[in-house]
Amino acid sequence: MSQYLKLGDDQSPVQLDPHSEVGAFKVVGHCAWAKPEDKITPDFLRSRVEPWLTALFQSEHLNILIGAGLSSAIQESATGTKPQGMGWIEDLKVCKAEIDSYVAKTADASGRGKGNIEDQIRSINELIKGLEILTVQNLPVPPSPPGAPSYRNLKSELVELNNELTRCLKLFSDSVSYGEKLIRDANNDLKTETFNYLVSFLMSFSSRTATRDRLHIFTTNYDRIIETGAEIAGLRLIDRFVGTIAPIFRSSRLEVDYHYNPPGIRGEPRYLEGVARFTKLHGSLDWYATEGAIRRFGLPFGASSVEPFLQVETTGTANYQQLMIYPNSVKDRETSEYPYVELFRDLASATCRPNSTLVTYGYSFGDEHINRLIIDMLTIPSTHIVIIAYGDPLGRIMRFINDSGRKAQISLLLGDHFGDLKKLVDFYLPKAAIDRSSIRMAELLKSRGLYRATKPNNSEDAE
Secondary structure (H helix, E strand, O other): OOEEEEOOOOOOOEEEEEOOOOOOEEEEOOOOOOOOOOEEOHHHHHHHHHHHHHHHHOOOEEEEEEOHHHHHHHHHHHHOOOOOOOOOOOOOOOOHHHHHHHHHHHHHHOOOOOOOHHHHHHHHHHHHHHHHHHOOOOOOOOOOOOOOOOOOOHHHHHHHHHHHHHHHHHHHHHHHHHHHHHHHOOOHHHHHHHHHHHHHHHHHHHOOOOOOOOOEEEEOOOOOHHHHHHHHHOOEEEOOEEOOOOOEEOOOOOOOOOEEOOOOOOOOOEEOOOEEEEEEOOEEEEEEEEOOEEEEOOOOOOOOOOHHHHHHHOOOOOOHHHEEEOOOOOOOHHHHHOOHHHHHHHHHHHHOOOOEEEEEEOOOOOOHHHHHHHHHHHOOOOOEEEEEEOOOOOOHHHHHHHHHOOHHHEEEEEOOOOOOHHHHHHHHOOOOOOOHHHHHHHHHHHHOOOOOOOOOEOOOOOO
């Protein structure tokens, strides 16, 4: 598989193909820092990539957007098997032809290829809203003309469609729960190793100098893999939820944080290490709507199903339409905007400001809402985006880079080598505990000519 690398001094992504020597690469096409005959090792690539990422990760504002690729990487590493994906509901009992046709149309228009269960649920929600408008007057079904087919009973279809929505949401939530359960029940050694890499991954981003803004983690995932990794790492996550027994989602974005007063610095507070802000853009498996509020209930990681917990939190009957997973059951305008409008506002305010860096990992650029925000972010000259991905089967990442018109502000690490979580942590991500002293030491060594990138093998003048 070809790898693609683009750093700050590359005009366009450099293609790296496998070398005859296992584990090494060779350049394909033009490259300013290597020749086609050079044997490029991961150690040489590390000497180019890690200093660049270290500098970017110390930007005034650092954000990371995590997509489904991280969940897939964790599950495959812990279990040794590839995840099955989101799936597709084949047995819709009502309006199947209309829903499938609309899903195919919208998925193709957004460049996402074939749709999935999320698209089906989204289409069902839209159809429910339309049928609610058509049946609001509660008029009886008129008799059909002689010889003509019977008129459709829209009211009856609305009832059936609501039942189908509940069933689809249950299947969807069960698939997310099943992914967590596979990780929980995995071999202890593999599971321990996997979560150690996840911890190292998270700490590579969260280790920032005390004068920098907090790392802000965004994710489109519904599972709790990031939260579990943060707990193991001792990383405190600040989100919009307030409370202990049943935390409630608050619209007011209070700048709550953790500080300490170091001695000898005139009592000026500094950020406590090991804290990050956290936003789940599409909701979560353990969020539910109740009594006009959104709460988080106590769902253990790897629970077989959310149903018994929903029964406890509600009136004894599990209502899957209360789950706040996007696209959830939208009953009115307020629900359709809340809380997701607040979550996307957090993404916009965190990224679209000067001296900001956004790192994406496992995000396939299939969400137009997010893509528009990233494009807006790149209109600020001092911003930068780092795209790290295992693959680009639909070409959306490359298309985004080419269409952005801001290639100088984009770095790319694409391929099964760069996107592999373990290789990424071992070779390319900055190590944790980056502080001002270590930065100054690196600058000193560099100024004395003692810290230089090695050249690729067989190269005399590569830089």
